[in-house]
Amino acid sequence: MTKALGTIAVFILAGFVVSDFPGAALADTCAPTPTTARGEESRFMWSAKAKTRANWRAKVRAIPTLGPDYANWARAQDTEERCLSGPNGTVCIFTGRPCRP
Numbered sequence: 001m002t003k004a005l006g007t008i009a010v011f012i013l014a015g016f017v018v019s020d021f022p023g024a025a026l027a028d029t030c031a032p033t034p035t036t037a038r039g040e041e042s043r044f045m046w047s048a049k050a051k052t053r054a055n056w057r058a059k060v061r062a063i064p065t066l067g068p069d070y071a072n073w074a075r076a077q078d079t080e081e082r083c084l085s086g087p088n089g090t091v092c093i094f095t096g097r098p099c100r101p
Helices: 002-020 022-029 045-062
Strands: 033-039 079-084 089-097
Touching: 033 045, 033 079, 045 079
Parallel strands: none
Antiparallel strands: 033 089, 079 089
């Protein structure tokens, strides 16, 4: 019986390891179409990106068929981050398919 418990423990541990593996995101449920959001102009690139991520999350949360479960940029698939810099600062546009675990 000790051997059986050891085998079960190995399978449970393997499940935890697999769930933390980057490829595990493939099991996510994703929206069929991407969502695009534009951020506000900012003096710094990091700030422009943060504002754009926040706008993307807000836009996804507002879509009735998606909502807050899908509003995580890190889980989005097929993402594209475009930032344009000019004399007045930087503006970004993010596009990605919202996904939930």
